Amino acid sequence: MSDLSAYRDYRESSIPWIATIPAHWEDVRARFVARLETGHTPDRDESSYWDGDIPWFSLSDMSRVRESGSRYVSETNEYITKKGLNNASTRLVPSGTVILSRTATIGFTCILKVEAATDQSMVNWVCGDELIPEFLYYVFESMGEEFDRLAEGSTHKSIYMPDVRSIKIPLPPVEEQSKIVKFLNNQLDIISTLLNKFDKIREAAERKKNSIVSGAVTHGLGNSNTTDSGVGWIGQVNSDWDVISTKFVAQLESGHTPDRSKDEYWENTNIPWLTTSDIKKFRGNKKRYLHETENQISELGMENSGAHLLPEGTVFLSRTASVGFSGIMGKPMATSQDFANWVCGDEIIPEYLLYVFRSMEQEFERLMQGSTHQTIYMPDIKSFKTPLPPVEEQREIVEHVETETERLWELIDRVDETIDLLEEKRQALITAAVTGQIDVSEEKGVIQGDD
Missing domain, CATH: 3.90.220.20 (DNA methylase specificity domains)
Incomplete structure (x- = not known):
């Protein structure tokens, strides 16, 4: 953008959000x-x-x-x-x-x-x-x-x-307003075209990432024979695997909120307490482990509620408000009643179960109930089923998923950075134009689109 001092004089503005405007405005x-x-x-x-x-x-x-x-x-x-x-x-x-x-x-x-x-x-x-x-x-x-x-x-x-x-x-004078509008329409259309291109790249990377995860937890690695699982979201499954009720290989636990009216339950808090305020970190399914929570409860509060301490490695799944987001506890912690928590047994590893849950997005949408606050109710959660390969194969699947999706996450991060820069450019361009910081009669090709 050019410096307008070469084109016009400025004066102090009485508008709170603008320092100066062209003298003739x-x-x-x-x-x-x-x-x-x-x-x-x-x-x-x-x-x-x-x-x-x-x-x-x-x-x-x-x-x-x-x-x-x-x-x-x-x-x-x-x-x-x-x-x-x-x-x-x-x-x-x-x-x-x-x-x-x-x-x-x-x-x-x-x-x-x-x-x-x-x-x-x-x-x-x-x-x-x-x-x-x-x-x-x-x-x-x-x-x-x-x-x-x-x-x-x-x-x-x-x-x-x-x-x-x-x-x-x-x-500004109406004629100048018209030039500013024409300039911004042109430049912002170019930015919109670029944003659309990067949005499509991001969507393609997301689809590929999701395909890698869902394919790995239903079919395994390499070529394999498949059979109908009998479970809607799973579809065809590796014929060498079992499909089993999740509660048979992981102990299902819920959480609770200590009585808010009892001040003594909320004093001397030292127990990590997972609530829906922690879920924003897991949107997008990139983060896997949770080590610190925004809230804590006291031992007295936990003892006098339905909450209890769950071990490190517990897989948590949000079932109300932000439904369907999952992660793994990086240390012992309790949760609110908004979570279904799975303590894995010897036949399933937490990371594999996490990727199973992250393949169930459409199933979660099907199970959600409620008009104002949507929830997946516990009877439906108790009926969850999971493909179950041998533990060693589960580890291989997890390693494969992490390796392949890491490359895609790097691409997504780069695309997101570019989108953010374009959005910043868009905002700066609008502000500069409507406050007279760009001479639109002289400025050409501020942003160049791809051929």
């Missing part, structure tokens, strides 16, 4: 150049308000738009009737309105391509003659840290309306 409250509208949710108990033909934009739509990577939205998950519109504190806003979420997914933004109403979690900006919607969209995209600063609330954070009304933005 204005810094204004957004509501002075865009009409600010809010939304509302019609009464859910009144059926005549719903299933109409008026698009109604809500948080679920914002999440969907963000996942798609689009700047625009033309369809919504729900539609309301004219009666619903007239009996709620919401109004239709026109195509071209810039929507900004102010609760939950704070700071997410998009542009309507149709006339629509919104829920109360959105603030809607109907741009006047001095402001191009796409330019305002990019300004909001650059304001992530500012929105974080404005957000208030301990449980459910929101940006309150007085702060929304006070939002200031940089305002």
Whole structure:
């Protein structure tokens, strides 16, 4: 990017998140150049308000738009009737309105391509003659840290309306806004193309990794004869192996939470206590062993609850909230009731059982129950079955899986680093452009795409 000092003069900005802007730009409250509208949710108990033909934009739509990577939205998950519109504190806003979420997914933004109403979690900006919607969209995209600063609330954070009304933005002349939008559309499309390429590389590596694990724990290494296992997730299995109930080769244990109202149970804590807060380390199935937990309990608390100390090498499986994540205890520890824990016997080694569980993702999805908090219940866990090769063959399988997947993890890590750099580049480019740090009339080829 070029240094703009060669092109224009700068002045100090009154906008909190911008130090300087080009001298010929204005810094204004957004509501002075865009009409600010809010939304509302019609009464859910009144059926005549719903299933109409008026698009109604809500948080679920914002999440969907963000996942798609689009700047625009033309369809919504729900539609309301004219009666619903007239009996709620919401109004239709026109195509071209810039929507900004102010609760939950704070700071997410998009542009309507149709006339629509919104829920109360959105603030809607109907741009006047001095402001191009796409330019305002990019300004909001650059304001992530500012929105974080404005957000208030301990449980459910929101940006309150007085702060929304006070939002200031940089305002170049309309002709310059148009050039900035054109420049960013071009450059960000190139970045999106690159991101898509790397996402596909990552997905291919993930598929290969999962194939190595599932193939090894069902078929073994090399060519082998197979037979129908009679178990859905296993399918064909090495005909020389047994398929056995997991509880016959590993002792199943659950966990518990000591009474929170008993202060003495939570004093002098020294026992590692595995909870769902530890599971984030095992997302992606790269980490295998857990040596330290975020929480501890006391011996008194453990003695007065259903929790008990499990030995090093116990394989744990999360069965509620973050369902289906697994690992191996690197030291003795207890767990909450959110885990099914397997103490391996002489016929199965922990690392092999871990890879069996990591091949069962689709089976876990099938077994999950519950609408709000999904869970795999203990009767289903007790019915788990596992392919069982001889112990020595299990060790060979584990060694093979670790060797082969390590190469793929190295590729995935490199791809993730590249994706992070591209995302940082994208954010920096937007911020530089909407604050006047790039002369878009001179700047060419900031990012080069692959041929």
